[in-house]
Amino acid sequence: MNTENVVTRFPPSPTGTLHIGGARTALFNWLFARHHNGRFILRIEDTDKARSTREDTEIIVESMKWLGLDWDEGPYFQSQRTEIYAECIKKLLSAGKAYYCHCSQEELDQRRKQAKDKGLKPKYDGKCRDLNLGKAPGAVVRLKSPLSGTINFKDLVKGVISVDTEELDDLILQRSDGSFTYNFAVVVDDSKMGITYVIRGDDHVNNTPRQILIYQALGEPLPHYAHLPMILGPDRTPLSKRHGATSVLAYRDMGVLPHALVNSLARLGWSHGDQEEFSIQELVDLFSLTHVGKSAGIFNMEKLLDLNGKYIRAEDDARLADLLLPFLADLGCSGLDKEQVKGAVRTLKPRANTLVDMAQGALFYFKAITYDKGADEKFLRPELLTILEDLLAELKIAPEFTQKGLEGVFSALLEKHQIKLGKIAQPVRVALTGKTVSPGIFEVMEVLGRENAIKRLANAISHIKGKKANG
């Protein structure tokens, strides 16, 4: 790949959220442009007025921003470019490269069906092609494409693809309502915007020969093409709502770090030897179309979560605390002490794969606890009363309420009572957190702070006494 002018684009249609398939297409276009110091353009393809919505446009923009895929131009809206398309139609018409077709939709459907029944390709039969018809209500404009020949193009990921023009028909460029079709608008925009590399999903390979025909009719130079393999759901069918969390924002809300998602998406279809983890800069530096695979793949959720856990562990505590705050707020914790949240983050990092996990795991620090039933029965037992009361007394006078200092307090206590840590670790854990699973009890105590830790231990002691009195 030489260092010619590289301009790529991402052209989503705002008829749904940005899902991970689209996000990966956007990512590869972005990476390719950044790698080559080129430009990356965002274009909203809203030619389908009935299905395009403003909310979806906003979701797409928000998703792109969250992923960190910044664009150099746009967003452009196809709905605002109709004069440009109309101009091109005029040119094609007067050059004899396009024509009006008066066939009604019903007629076409019927003829298509007939062709199909006869085992023929259900394509337009060219009825109006040479009739030299004029503009009329209900008429569409079709491309007058060559009757014979072969279209060859070199796909940067799939290699040479060739299609016989007989497979193609005279596709509609402008609809009877005056609006323009996808294939036409794309070509006009790509050529007007100077797009040099069209990187898109596999599902467009069949469109490419048609679009090439339009380029040729327009007399514009062709871009390079690269078609990315599809992303499939676990059932090997194309991604859809059925597959649950597929929208980019759903991953954000799940507590996935954008870096982790970007990394995962990059590794789905692209590789750099055995390397699994990449910084964004590395991705930009190393990305190349030559290492994009050809076959469709299934998005591996477990692997994303694992990677996310790794990035959480690698992330700075203070930054993580900031990221965690909104998730804690969702769980009803607000107005928290930043230092304490930071402490909580530190203790939870190794055991959280998402920010949601982490927020849930941190809840006991910030909210009143209740004892899990089984934990209560199993560990908060009367025979521990003496030791726990002794512990409480020692904690009150411990010189340093830090992980290290507390270790000292405990080892003295164990020595004194001639017991092992195993005997009281779980009871203390339950007293402090209400659960049998938590970060280490010393770090928990440190983050909780002396006052809180003492209060919880005292509560547990009176709870045990209450049980004793009643039972």
Added chain:
RNA sequence: GUCCCCAUCGUCUAGCCAGGUCCAGGACAUCGGCCUUUCACGCCGACAACACCGGUUCAAAUCCGGUUGGGGACGCCA
């Protein structure tokens, strides 16, 4: 139906273009172990794949042909 594309562990993939160094490497998941105050983290190990059939060749995961399987397209959707 016609055309286009694809095919390595359960999953993502390396290797394939320039055939031997591959009885196929890494990662996730799974299973075992170590560490250990719980759960994790971390570390160590195990399981597990070249879709099939032919051809070329001294030699094929790698090249060629076919078969099967999967995906896509054939819209006044994008």
